[in-house]
Amino acid sequence: MPWYDNIRIGGFNKGAKKKDIPDGLWLKCNGCGEIVYRKELEKNLFVCSKCGYHLRITSWDYISILCDEGSFQELDTEIFPEDPLGFRDSKPYTVRLKNAQAKSGLTEAVICGIGEIDKVPISLAVMDFRFIGGSMGSVVGEKITRSIERAIEKKIPLVIVSASGGARMQEGILSLMQMVKTAGTLTRLKEAGLPYISVLTNPTTAGVMASYASLGDVIVAEPKALLGFAGPRVIQQTIGEELPKGFQSSEFFLEHGFVDVIVPRGKLKKTISTLLGYLYSG
Ligand SMILES: [Zn+2]
Numbered sequence: 001m002p003w004y005d006n007i008r009i010g011g012f013n014k015g016a017k018k019k020d021i022p023d024g025l026w027l028k029c030n031g032c033g034e035i036v037y038r039k040e041l042e043k044n045l046f047v048c049s050k051c052g053y054h055l056r057i058t059s060w061d062y063i064s065i066l067c068d069e070g071s072f073q074e075l076d077t078e079i080f081p082e083d084p085l086g087f088r089d090s091k092p093y094t095v096r097l098k099n100a101q102a103k104s105g106l107t108e109a110v111i112c113g114i115g116e117i118d119k120v121p122i123s124l125a126v127m128d129f130r131f132i133g134g135s136m137g138s139v140v141g142e143k144i145t146r147s148i149e150r151a152i153e154k155k156i157p158l159v160i161v162s163a164s165g166g167a168r169m170q171e172g173i174l175s176l177m178q179m180v181k182t183a184g185t186l187t188r189l190k191e192a193g194l195p196y197i198s199v200l201t202n203p204t205t206a207g208v209m210a211s212y213a214s215l216g217d218v219i220v221a222e223p224k225a226l227l228g229f230a231g232p233r234v235i236q237q238t239i240g241e242e243l244p245k246g247f248q249s250s251e252f253f254l255e256h257g258f259v260d261v262i263v264p265r266g267k268l269k270k271t272i273s274t275l276l277g278y279l280y281s282g
Pocket residue numbers: 029030031032033034048049050051052053
């Protein structure tokens with residue numbers, strides 16, 4: 001079973017086994033292991049009130065947290081993933097796509113559009129970890145690129161919320177090319193003098209981290225998110241050294257200057273709004 005089939009999502013509780021959480025009324029916090037009442041978690045934006053752990057939520061949850069009510073308009077809904085390589089591992093890629101679509105109700109691992117944060121218009125892209133681990137294939141790369149281009153065209157700021165295990169292996173080199181495409185387009189945004197705020201949620205890793213997620217003018221992270229490029233075992237074997245404790249967390253990245261600010265979910269909108277006030281004059 002691939003790692004992304006076994007994930008547990010706060011917002012919709014996908015992947016949770018019924019016997020663990022009867023009727024979906026209760027959720028187990030991955031931070032402290034306590035069983036928490038779902039309604040209480042919902043009120044707290046799926047942050048555990050006992051330990052502050054941020055349970056994973058969906059792209060639509062982030063959109064409703066960030067955007068002024070009724071302001072978000074989804075765009076680029078006409079692009080669908082295909083199977084250019086005829087790829088098959090334990091299952092054909094086409095079956096994986098269909099399963100992911102049925103499970104998440106999404107067509108791909110990112111939702112794009114325009115919205116407003118405290119009346120400031122933004123181009124917004126939000127990734128969704130439920131969809132094949134938030135992996136980036138051609139469609140995700142294209143939708144992110146279009147979001148950047150939309151910001152340039154409309155002269156508005158760009159906000160991207162990332163949640164990803166990296167490039168999607170089932171599309172091979174076509175996925176890797178999205179790293180160059182998105183990073184290159186961001187150069188044009190910079191030339192246009194428009195701000196880009198990158199929000200890193202748990203987890204943001206590999207090809208997504210190594211392209212647009214790490215290129216924000218301001219990099220915001222949720223507390224205790226797993227951030228990084230390769231997994232710890234690979235790094236350890238490559239460099240032949242012991243790795244410092246907690247080195248792939250938001251807190252470690254903040255300490256070493258990679259992340260600018262760690263923001264709990266409840267303050268995410270206010271923080272981005274304040275940042276846009278500094279960086280964007282309209
Ligand atoms: Zn907890």
